[in-house]
Amino acid sequence: xxxxxxxxxxxxxxxxxxxxxxxxxxxxxxxxxxxxxxxxxxxxxxxxxxxxxxxxxxxxxxxxxxxxxxxxxxxxxxxxxxxxxxxxxxxxxxxxxxxxxxxxxxxxxxxxxxxxxxxxxxxxxxxxxxxxxxxxxxxxxxxxxxxxxxxxxxxxxxxxxxxxxxxxxxxxxxxxxxxxxxxxxxxxxxxxxxxxxxxxxxxxxxxxxxxxxxxxxxxxxxxxxxxxxxxxxxxxxxxxxxxxxxxxxxxxxxxxxxxxxxxxxxxxxxxxxxxxxxxxxxxxxxxxxxxxxxxxxxxx
Amino acid sequence: xxxxxxxxxxxxxxxxxxxxxxxxxxxxxxxxxxxxxxxxxxxxxxxxxxxxxxxxxxxxxxxxxxxxxxxxxxxxxxxxxxxxxxxxxxxxxxxxxxxxxxxxxxxxxxxxxxxxxxxxxxxxxxxxxxxxxxxxxxxxxxxxxxxxxxxxxxxxxxxxxxxxxxxxxxxxxxxxxxxxxxxxxxxxxxxxxxxxxxxxxxxxxxxxxxxxxxxxxxxxxxxxxxxxxxxxxxxxxxxxxxxxxxxxxxxxxxxxxxxxxxxxxxxxxxxxxxxxxxxxxxxxxxxxxxxxxxxxxxxxxxxxxxxxxxxxxxxxxxxxxxxx
Numbered sequence: 146x147x148x149x150x151x152x153x154x155x156x157x158x159x160x161x162x163x164x165x166x167x168x169x170x171x172x173x174x175x176x177x178x179x180x181x182x183x184x185x186x187x188x189x190x191x192x193x194x195x196x197x198x199x200x201x202x203x204x205x206x207x208x209x210x211x212x213x214x215x216x217x218x219x220x221x222x223x224x225x226x227x228x229x230x231x232x233x234x235x236x237x238x239x240x241x242x243x244x245x246x247x248x249x250x251x252x253x254x255x256x257x258x259x260x261x262x263x264x265x266x267x268x269x270x271x272x273x274x275x276x277x278x279x280x281x282x283x284x285x286x287x288x289x290x291x292x293x294x295x296x297x298x299x300x301x302x303x304x305x306x307x308x309x310x311x312x313x314x315x316x317x318x319x320x321x322x323x324x325x326x327x328x329x330x331x332x333x334x335x336x337x338x339x340x341x342x343x344x345x346x347x348x349x350x351x352x353x354x355x356x357x358x359x360x361x362x363x364x365x366x367x368x369x370x371x372x373x374x375x376x377x378x379x380x381x382x383x384x385x386x387x388x389x390x391x392x393x394x395x396x397x398x399x400x401x402x403x404x405x406x407x408x409x410x411x412x413x414x415x416x417x418x419x420x421x422x423x424x425x426x427x428x429x430x431x432x433x434x435x436x437x438x439x440x441x442x443x444x445x
Numbered sequence: 446x447x448x449x450x451x452x453x454x455x456x457x458x459x460x461x462x463x464x465x466x467x468x469x470x471x472x473x474x475x476x477x478x479x480x481x482x483x484x485x486x487x488x489x490x491x492x493x494x495x496x497x498x499x500x501x502x503x504x505x506x507x508x509x510x511x512x513x514x515x516x517x518x519x520x521x522x523x524x525x526x527x528x529x530x531x532x533x534x535x536x537x538x539x540x541x542x543x544x545x546x547x548x549x550x551x552x553x554x555x556x557x558x559x560x561x562x563x564x565x566x567x568x569x570x571x572x573x574x575x576x577x578x579x580x581x582x583x584x585x586x587x588x589x590x591x592x593x594x595x596x597x598x599x600x601x602x603x604x605x606x607x608x609x610x611x612x613x614x615x616x617x618x619x620x621x622x623x624x625x626x627x628x629x630x631x632x633x634x635x636x637x638x639x640x641x642x643x644x645x646x647x648x649x650x651x652x653x654x655x656x657x658x659x660x661x662x663x664x665x666x667x668x669x670x671x672x673x674x675x676x677x678x679x680x681x682x683x684x685x686x687x688x689x690x691x692x693x694x695x696x697x698x699x700x701x702x703x704x705x706x707x708x709x710x711x712x713x714x715x716x717x718x719x720x721x722x723x724x725x726x727x728x729x730x731x732x733x734x735x736x737x738x739x740x741x742x743x744x745x746x747x748x749x750x751x752x753x754x755x756x757x758x759x760x761x762x763x764x765x766x767x768x769x
Contacts, residue, residue, distance in 0.1 A: 147576040156482075157635075158724070159631035159632050160629045160631055160747050160750075161629075161631070161632060161692030161694075161695060161722045162692055162693075162694050162695075162722035162724050162725055162745065162750065163629070163691070163724050163725050163750040163751055163754055164693070164694075164722060164725050165692035165693075165722065167632050167689075167690065167692060169629070169633065171634075171676075172676040172679070172686070172687065173676030173677040173678065173679075173687065174677050174678025174679070175675070175677065175678075182544060198465050198466055199465070199466060199467070199468035199469055200469060201468050201469045201690045201713070201714075203688070203689045203690050203714060204678065204687050204688055204689065204715065205689070206687075206690065207690070208468075208689070208690035208692065210468055210692075213693075213751060214758070215753065219747075231496065256746065290501075300630070303468075303688065303690075303692065304469065304470055304471055304691075305468075305470075305471035305472050305712070305713040305714035306471055306712045306713060306714055306715055307579065307580060307712060307713075308467075308470050308472045309470065309471060310473040310579060312470055312688055314678070319677065321679065322678075324677070324678070324680070325680070326680045326681035326682060326685075327680050327682065327716065331699075340540075343680055343688075343716065344678045344679050344680035344685065344688065344716055345677060345678030345679075346678065346688060352580060354579065355717075369580075371580070371581075371582055374484045381470065382470075382571075383471070383572070384468045391759055400453070441647045443760065
């Protein structure tokens with residue numbers, strides 16, 4: 146029924162064992178589908194239903210952890226279907242959010258060393274991840290590809306994997322979305338704060354560990370701070386939130402080192418601005434809207 | 446009161462029921478993998494539910510008590526010894542100052558739990574004392590125990606009255622090396638061909654050496670995905686999906702040859718197609734399997750999962766009442 150109302154595919158509701166309900170809104174990623182995931186989970190949060198343990202919005206899906214002794218999975222699913230109907234095609238979707246400047250050193254020594262170590266697990270052992278990404282996305286030069294990655298802002302569409310990792314989907318028309326495969330076999334090591342890309346998503350790895358995304362650079366500032374010593378982490382050990390808008394900005398080694406020293410002496414703070422994000426405008430004319438978004442962040 | 450680690454064993458960590466309500470920031474729950482054995486240990490020593498104990502994996506540690514204590518060892522058939530003398534499991538025991546607890550070789554199961562009256566007193570991090578080694582948080586310095594560590598134990602009153610209490614033998618589990626795990630098929634199971642779903646359920650799978658608190662990998666069959674033009678954002682491989690959340694206990698099949706069941710310390714999301722979820726009660730069964738054990742997955746509906754859950758609740762209540 147909802148597929149007729151919204152022009153969007155019908156959601157798949159599923160039990161994740163007895164303690165989770167998993168809802169896949171669509172198999173394909175799009176900005177609109179993520180707006181729906183956010184709208185539904187935001188509404189569910191407001192309802193404070195007893196028996197809900199975790200509410201996790203994801204890229205094109207969402208997941209709820211429940212105490213099934215308090216809230217039966219089927220009762221939750223009935224309610225979710227009602228909320229889905231009410232949310233509909235997310236006309237007028239709006240969120241109060243932040244636009245954040247995220248400095249990144251592209252082609253840095255740490256991810257370079259990492260990716261060279263795992264060439265045997267890669268689709269194209271003879272080029273770097275960045276050269277490969279540029280080529281398969283039809284860019285003439287590596288620099289054009291970097292320009293596309295860094296030129297337009299990104300929406301944080303999911304948090305997870307490990308604490309604080311943001312999945313980011315770029316605020317550009319579907320035909321401009323960059324897409325790369327993940328490594329053929331995942332790496333056993335990824336350097337800390339690596340700026341990676343897999344499928345249609347850019348990420349920052351919070352800590353070193355396994356991973357399968359293509360590696361393009363290293364973020365200067367953390368997304369996870371267990372000690373909560375930096376100002377941006379006073380409220381939470383993780384910085385990114387679903388709905389944040391990240392502008393990845395290329396920095397040189399000098400600026401990177403400067404930022405690192407402010408992180409280490411505890412004075413670092415992300416450059417950011419408050420913003421009311423309007424979904425319709427991002428879908429109608431993304432480039433014009435991105436201009437406004439960046440104006441809010443950096444000043445016109 | 447404290448305990449001193451003379452030898453850490455293979456992997457010994459501080460665990461409680463786990464860290465909940467943070468899955469949305471990517472925080473896996475951690476916590477005891479075999480909740481039943483862990484909780485019954487707390488009942489035996491008179492701890493409040495949720496008091497932290499030690500989870501012991503495959504090879505036992507050697508632990509010295511700096512003062513007298515009341516303890517219980519539950520879970521795997523990993524025979525405990527106090528000062529070299531055989532000691533009972535599933536029973537409340539008294540130890541004296543200077544006593545040393547050690548373990549004989551594993552005879553069955555995989556994970557033992559040491560409960561101490563008063564609970565292991567490490568700092569609480571986000572509502573829990575459980576160790577999450579992948580990120581290095583919680584527990585004792587965010588890591589598995591090492592030689593020389595000294596762990597504080599909380600205060601307890603009157604626990605010595607409990608010495609000699611034991612769990613009725615009909616409640617003590619026996620561990621199979623070829624168990625059946627009940628699964629609710631779902632999530633992105635539509636990605637597997639019907640034949641492959643049958644194969645998954647009919648195969649006798651073998652636990653590989655990659656079997657830990659993050660996940661258990663299995664070998665034994667080959668599964669195929671339904672060929673599709675990969676949707677936007679998913680990546681090129683047929684095993685890939687647009688990255689989504691992974692329930693604890695969910696099963697994914699990267700490459701089609703190695704099903705992985707995700708455990709308490711697993712990543713909370715990613716881009717591999719998941720095909721179903723082990724029901725919560727049977728995660729305890731899985732926790733007592735080890736490398737080279739066999740495993741069958743059986744498809745059940747939610748009703749059967751809920752009935753198994755209710756039965757486990759009744760059993761734990763009965764044990765608690767008998768021991769109090």
